[in-house]
Amino acid sequence: GSLVEDEQALLDFLAATPHTRGLNWSPFTDVCSRWMGVTCNADGARVVAVRLPGIGFSGPIPSNTLSRLSALQILSLRSNNLTGPFPADFINLTVLTGLHLQLNNFSGPLPPDFSPWKNLTALDLSFNGFNGSIPATISNLTQLTALNLSNNSLSGQVPDLELPNLHFLNLSNNHLNGTIPKSLQGFPNSTFSNNDLLPTYSLAPVSPPLPLPPSVSPVPSTVTMKKLSESAILGIIVGGCSLLFVMLALFLYLCCSKRKDKNLVGKGSKRDRSPEKAVSGNQDANNRLVFFAGCTFAFDLEDLLRASAEVLGKGTFGTAYKAVLEDSTIVVVKRLKEVGVGKKEFEQQMEVVGRIKHENVVELRAYYYSKDEKLMVYDYFSQGSVSSLLHANRGQDRIPLNWETRTKIALGVARGIAHIHMSNNGKLAHGNIKSSNVFLNNQQYGCISDLGLPSITNPIVRPVSRAAGYRAPEVVDTRKASQASDVYSFGVLILELLTGKSPVQIIGGGDEVVHLVRWVQSVVREEWTAEVFDVELMRYPNIEEEMVEMLQIAMSCVVRIPERRPKMVEVVRMIEGVRRFDSGNRPSSEARSEGSTPTPIQDIEAQTTQGEILKDVSC
Numbered sequence: 001g002s003l004v005e006d007e008q009a010l011l012d013f014l015a016a017t018p019h020t021r022g023l024n025w026s027p028f029t030d031v032c033s034r035w036m037g038v039t040c041n042a043d044g045a046r047v048v049a050v051r052l053p054g055i056g057f058s059g060p061i062p063s064n065t066l067s068r069l070s071a072l073q074i075l076s077l078r079s080n081n082l083t084g085p086f087p088a089d090f091i092n093l094t095v096l097t098g099l100h101l102q103l104n105n106f107s108g109p110l111p112p113d114f115s116p117w118k119n120l121t122a123l124d125l126s127f128n129g130f131n132g133s134i135p136a137t138i139s140n141l142t143q144l145t146a147l148n149l150s151n152n153s154l155s156g157q158v159p160d161l162e163l164p165n166l167h168f169l170n171l172s173n174n175h176l177n178g179t180i181p182k183s184l185q186g187f188p189n190s191t192f193s194n195n196d197l198l199p200t201y202s203l204a205p206v207s208p209p210l211p212l213p214p215s216v217s218p219v220p221s222t223v224t225m226k227k228l229s230e231s232a233i234l235g236i237i238v239g240g241c242s243l244l245f246v247m248l249a250l251f252l253y254l255c256c257s258k259r260k261d262k263n264l265v266g267k268g269s270k271r272d273r274s275p276e277k278a279v280s281g282n283q284d285a286n287n288r289l290v291f292f293a294g295c296t297f298a299f300d301l302e303d304l305l306r307a308s309a310e311v312l313g314k315g316t317f318g319t320a321y322k323a324v325l326e327d328s329t330i331v332v333v334k335r336l337k338e339v340g341v342g343k344k345e346f347e348q349q350m351e352v353v354g355r356i357k358h359e360n361v362v363e364l365r366a367y368y369y370s371k372d373e374k375l376m377v378y379d380y381f382s383q384g385s386v387s388s389l390l391h392a393n394r395g396q397d398r399i400p401l402n403w404e405t406r407t408k409i410a411l412g413v414a415r416g417i418a419h420i421h422m423s424n425n426g427k428l429a430h431g432n433i434k435s436s437n438v439f440l441n442n443q444q445y446g447c448i449s450d451l452g453l454p455s456i457t458n459p460i461v462r463p464v465s466r467a468a469g470y471r472a473p474e475v476v477d478t479r480k481a482s483q484a485s486d487v488y489s490f491g492v493l494i495l496e497l498l499t500g501k502s503p504v505q506i507i508g509g510g511d512e513v514v515h516l517v518r519w520v521q522s523v524v525r526e527e528w529t530a531e532v533f534d535v536e537l538m539r540y541p542n543i544e545e546e547m548v549e550m551l552q553i554a555m556s557c558v559v560r561i562p563e564r565r566p567k568m569v570e571v572v573r574m575i576e577g578v579r580r581f582d583s584g585n586r587p588s589s590e591a592r593s594e595g596s597t598p599t600p601i602q603d604i605e606a607q608t609t610q611g612e613i614l615k616d617v618s619c
């Protein structure tokens, strides 16, 4: 086998299988880096994973197509409309580790002999019309950790399955009869519910742990499930107390620092401060606020410095203030620290940035440069950043960011970055894409802010900072960000929108750092894709396919090798393909769902299996 043969096998499959959604599989693009849903091995020599959930495939899987992918390890055709028998020629896929055919309309018996798939760790054939009995040869799958045959029409007795690694089993909603064999009696009752099985009276041992990663936190399940020792409890108490103390200290500090920043720069009453004094005693008369063409603001440096100001936050490059001018104009002023370039270079960079005008790029209105002060002026976005919209007060009375808005944020930011990449003769990169730099415009599309800062500031590389979660692996000097590293950071932003999780989570008092990209990659590799999505999104029906597509786009942006990442214009096109944007006539089911009251997540979860949750949210 070779990559060329794999490519042909995939094209043959696509040509012979009707589907409702387009796939970007062109013979002229690179299979490994460009083809949606296709993953190759490290050296790009063979296709090892094919994940095509929700593409709208129908009819039987044509023989002698996918079965030619002899290096295939993961095959997912979940949530399609495939029919016919279990493909007999899958017998050739001997290195499969994961097979996911759930939520289709396959029928007929299961393959009598499972021994060809010795490496299988996960097998999901649930929600189909398979009938006949469960073959005892499943016992040959000694690596199997998860088996889901629920919601079929399987009958007969449950075979004695000696599977030492099996942690997840679901045989519910079939027509199985007889008794539950001893080897499987450790699984919870729900594993076997809705069958004709005779009750067993033995005391069931403790059920084995589920291998699924928790969807609410990226902390590995083993961490949370471990029994707490006394010393750990003591640690938590001591830790809790010190945390309380630190929070109190932080609160006092913030109160003090807020008071200090009542006016934009320095202390003193509004009246007796001259601008010269305010800007750290600089006497250079040439220093003035430089406005860009088209800016309608009517204030000068003096007004700005007189404005009452409130600290919005301290970022990598300085502190951002919300300044309310005397005519009640509100602007954001960023006071930069660590500017590593001279005046000329600073001005040149500001001119490049100031020329960029696009509805998805937050405009730089003005800047100021003196020896001791460097300021940048932007419009104020009252809704706050996407970071706060996504992560702030995740409590009871929180208004979740709905799917429509999340996709519009992603599309807006993608268009903004694509525009930046085309500006300045295609030489410009943003360098600091992250959710705290993304705001919403009037139509709720995302806009990217903070352009052009990394290149004029001294390199700041903190391994465990918030920014680190967005930084592409090849970026060691923050001044040398590239368009490809922007694509990576943008991929992380999409993952953040999909999962609702921060890109870096520091747990265990800073000892352990969970990187969102690595976590998502590991979950997707195990094919538990549904587990990565933000639980807040589960309430919106019919979006699963779009979420999966968006996930695939994000995954293509965060590949390790920069050259293999798509260009930003391509990313825009891919996201545009996920939804019908800019049109009032949304697909009917979606329109319905957005107008109606969403189903509370508990109600969906109450319907037992994960498969059912999926069914609820997909078409």
Ligand SMILES: Nc1ncnc2c1ncn2[C@@H]1O[C@H](COP(=O)(O)OP(=O)(O)OP(=O)(O)O)[C@@H](O)[C@H]1O
Pocket: 312, 313, 314, 315, 316, 317, 318, 319, 320, 332, 334, 378, 379, 380, 381, 382, 384, 385, 432, 436, 437, 449, 450, 467
């Ligand atoms: N134009 C704006 N309107 C409203 N809030 C803003 C605006 N610009 C920045 N902020 C908010 O002010 C805070 C500080 O912003 P700042 O950009 O200084 O830091 P950051 O985004 O956390 O990090 P970095 O300096 O790396 O961009 C953030 O919470 C940011 O969302």
